Amino acid sequence: MASSLIIQTIGQIFYERMTASRNLFVLAENIKTGSSWISLIILVLGVLLFIVFTFRLWKWDKGEELEVCHVCSGMLS
Numbered sequence: 001m002a003s004s005l006i007i008q009t010i011g012q013i014f015y016e017r018m019t020a021s022r023n024l025f026v027l028a029e030n031i032k033t034g035s036s037w038i039s040l041i042i043l044v045l046g047v048l049l050f051i052v053f054t055f056r057l058w059k060w061d062k063g064e065e066l067e068v069c070h071v072c073s074g075m076l077s
Helices: 002-062
Strands: none
16 A cells, blocks of 8 residues: 555656656747747847948938937937
């Protein structure tokens, strides 16, 4: 009776660990496939921000920027 209880407890512990490791494996696979998309999205966002800030700097250099400091003529915002 006691040995079957011990075996059942050990089996339950192993089952919980196997289930947890299987869930971690599935999570790791999802992160692995999602990381390529995340890096692509970050790259596209960086390129877009570069274009926006370059355009604003170009407008400021031409004198078309509306928000400039009245003391040093630097860009605001």
